[in-house]
Amino acid sequence: MNIQYYGHSCFKINTKPGGRATEDVVFFFDPFDKSVGLKPPFGQADAVFVSHQHNDHNNISALKGNPVIIDTPGEFAVKGMNILGLETFHDTQEGAEKGKNIVFTIETEEMRLCFLGDLATDPTSDQLGKIGTVDILFIPIGGKYTLDGKKAAEFARKIEPNIIIPMHYKIKGSTMDVSDEKDFCAQMGNCPKNKVNKITLKKKDLEEKSLEIILMDIE
Numbered sequence: 001m002n003i004q005y006y007g008h009s010c011f012k013i014n015t016k017p018g019g020r021a022t023e024d025v026v027f028f029f030d031p032f033d034k035s036v037g038l039k040p041p042f043g044q045a046d047a048v049f050v051s052h053q054h055n056d057h058n059n060i061s062a063l064k065g066n067p068v069i070i071d072t073p074g075e076f077a078v079k080g081m082n083i084l085g086l087e088t089f090h091d092t093q094e095g096a097e098k099g100k101n102i103v104f105t106i107e108t109e110e111m112r113l114c115f116l117g118d119l120a121t122d123p124t125s126d127q128l129g130k131i132g133t134v135d136i137l138f139i140p141i142g143g144k145y146t147l148d149g150k151k152a153a154e155f156a157r158k159i160e161p162n163i164i165i166p167m168h169y170k171i172k173g174s175t176m177d178v179s180d181e182k183d184f185c186a187q188m189g190n191c192p193k194n195k196v197n198k199i200t201l202k203k204k205d206l207e208e209k210s211l212e213i214i215l216m217d218i219e
Contacts, residue, residue: 001109004198005216006031007038007174008056009117009140009167017080017108025079025108027067029115029138030057037175038218047078051102051117056176073102082107086130088119103131110203111135114159118146118168128158135206137161140168142178149183156188162206164188164213171217181215191215 002014009030016022027047033040033055045063050071052058060069068078076083086103101120106113114131115138123131137159140146146168147155156164170180185191188211195217 001111001202002198002200003136003165003216005167005218006041007171007218008032008036008176009051009138010041011115011138011165011167012041012043013113015081015108022080025081027081028063029104030117031059031062032056033059033062035175038171038173047081049104049106049115051104051115052100054118057118070104071102080108084130086127088117088121088123088127103127105131105134111201111206114138114161116140116147116155119155120146122151123155123158131159134159134161135203136163136165136201138165138167141166141181141184142169142176143183144178146178149179149181149185149187152184153187156211160211162209162212163201164211165216166213167216173218185213188213 004012010032011029013027014024025046028045029049030051031041036056040059040062044065045067047068048060050058073085073087084105088101088103101117104115112134113136114134139152141149141152166181170178191213195215197219
């Protein structure tokens with residue numbers, strides 16, 4: 001599985017759900033528009049996951065092809081991937097301020113990914129149970145619109161994934177009014193010194209890892 005970061009909460013994932021001999025499936029999380037201050041994502045997509053309908057998360061038109069769009073809660077099977085969308089909130093007032101948010105879990109290559117979107121509230125015990133065991137957790141850490149560094153660290157420890165990939169935090173070029181990764185890293189205590197734009201992960205790479213943080217940046 002290859003993961004590329006476009007900034008904000010947008011990732012491009014290349015995966016082979018059916019194994020090595022099958023074709024790649026390309027999907028994106030939360031493509032953004034120009035309002036973020038960064039270059040919007042581009043390229044062919046087989047599927048697009050949209051956690052909520054804000055312009056900095058739902059710019060599907062930037063992508064080519066005829067992708068399957070998953071932007072509602074529910075259970076789905078797309079191109080060999082098993083998907084669960086859980087309804088959550090984008091604020092601490094049960095959606096009264098910023099609306100609802102969808103947390104996605106995706107099973108592919110014998111790994112379970114969890115993308116939290118713009119989650120801003122603590123998970124309920126029922127939600128934690130449905131999220132289940134997570135290999136790779138994509139978690140917002142910038143605060144104001146989402147979990148802040150402290151809340152994100154608390155959430156990550158509840159989930160206990162093998163790999164943590166922070167998102168929705170301040171990077172060079174971004175115009176978003178969010179914090180950088182420093183508070184989250186101080187809370188966790190194990191952030192790497194360097195950031196990467198792309199990573200390749202296999203199930204066997206994760207077996208000995210626990211709460212390992214990968215910081216990503218744009219090229």
